[in-house]
Amino acid sequence: MHLREITETLKKRRKLLGLTQVRFTELSGVSLRTIKALESGKSNPTFETLTRLAEVLNMELNLEFKLPKFF
């Protein structure tokens, strides 16, 4: 997944769970500033930042083999 897909997924799921950005910072420990930058596509986040956010959403980052397109 490209970074844009990942951030979009995080954002959509955050909203699906009815969380505001503020509540998201409280639950994740990632600053509001960082979340805003990330969601508006203005950063190259560290692995830890993405992981802390994913965690709150019951998600995680996995390293996998690329699958051929027809999958």
Next chain:
Amino acid sequence: MHLREITETLKKRRKLLGLTQVRFTELSGVSLRTIKALESGKSNPTFETLTRLAEVLNMELNLEFKLPKFF
């Protein structure tokens, strides 16, 4: 996956493909210093760095739901 798992996986696959760290920098564009730090567990890499390395190995990072442990 935790960072340690990810870096171990990258390292193992790099070796499996018979690549040295030097060759890995040439193919990925990530500096030798950064690869050394990463593989020896001394950094919190950016998404881009991980992606560039994974790319060379025909792998990628995916954001997924956590599965219950019995899977």
Next chain:
DNA sequence: ATAAAAAGAGCTGTATAATGCACTTAAGAG
């Protein structure tokens, strides 16, 4: 249409990721 809440942006400081160079240590081949 207005008020309130949420999201985004500018400015700034601090921490640290990424980099290059030189050196040391470890691993492999002869």
Next chain:
DNA sequence: CTCTTAAGTGCATTATACAGCTCTTTTTAT
């Protein structure tokens, strides 16, 4: 063992992620 190559470390520099504050814009509800 020695020689060669690969991997890891220390130090210094540069770039930038992270963070807090304030202000603006957008969205949502009344």
